[in-house]
Amino acid sequence: MKEESQKVTVAVITQQEKSRVVLPDSPSQMWVDGELHDYLHIPHDGSRVEIIDGEIVVSPAPRLMHNVICTEIASLIHGARSRDPSYRWSSVVGSGLNFIAVENGYIPDVTVLDAEVLQEALRLRQIHLITDQAEMVVEVTSPSTARQDRPSTGKQAGKGKWCGYARAEVPYYLLVDLDPAVSRIILYSIPDQASGAYLHEES
Numbered sequence: 001m002k003e004e005s006q007k008v009t010v011a012v013i014t015q016q017e018k019s020r021v022v023l024p025d026s027p028s029q030m031w032v033d034g035e036l037h038d039y040l041h042i043p044h045d046g047s048r049v050e051i052i053d054g055e056i057v058v059s060p061a062p063r064l065m066h067n068v069i070c071t072e073i074a075s076l077i078h079g080a081r082s083r084d085p086s087y088r089w090s091s092v093v094g095s096g097l098n099f100i101a102v103e104n105g106y107i108p109d110v111t112v113l114d115a116e117v118l119q120e121a122l123r124l125r126q127i128h129l130i131t132d133q134a135e136m137v138v139e140v141t142s143p144s145t146a147r148q149d150r151p152s153t154g155k156q157a158g159k160g161k162w163c164g165y166a167r168a169e170v171p172y173y174l175l176v177d178l179d180p181a182v183s184r185i186i187l188y189s190i191p192d193q194a195s196g197a198y199l200h201e202e203s
Helices: 027-032 064-083 115-123 161-167
Strands: 008-013 018-023 048-052 055-059 089-093 110-114 136-140 172-177 184-192 197-202
Touching: 027 048, 064 089, 064 110, 064 136, 089 115, 110 115, 161 172, 161 184, 161 197
Parallel strands: 136 172
Antiparallel strands: 008 018, 048 055, 089 110, 110 136, 172 184, 184 197
């Protein structure tokens, strides 16, 4: 039996107006159930609704270059699998990732996982993947999301997706940083749950 949870009021800002919405359940549970996006009346224009550090974060649809990079990464993995049936990896683009133990629900740009694990998730009709199923997540920065994707510093230390992935012990995190001042690709590994940080990086 599900306990009755407190109703939550959130502010929703659209281009047309600012309004308040009373949610019938916690934002994270509604995200897990696949109901939050529609309940907030966010247009289906590619906008993403995520729960990051317990807060609802709405991001605009990614830009063309962002999507091309994600498609290329996924294509490399699928191409390797089509050439070699013993290649065990598969990938999904823009699918939700449920953190279960904490109230987070991210939408990585690309999630890499064992092909058999993906088939089992499809067989079970999972709405989202869970962090234990992900071997690597990929985030491509956009102007609106870069702060969440990079390692956090200062007042934001310990927050954001980089820390969340490390706390969930996702083995690898590939960050494609498109900021012209940075413009690099970093592979983070050796996640440390206690510190919420990746202990190794290669760029």
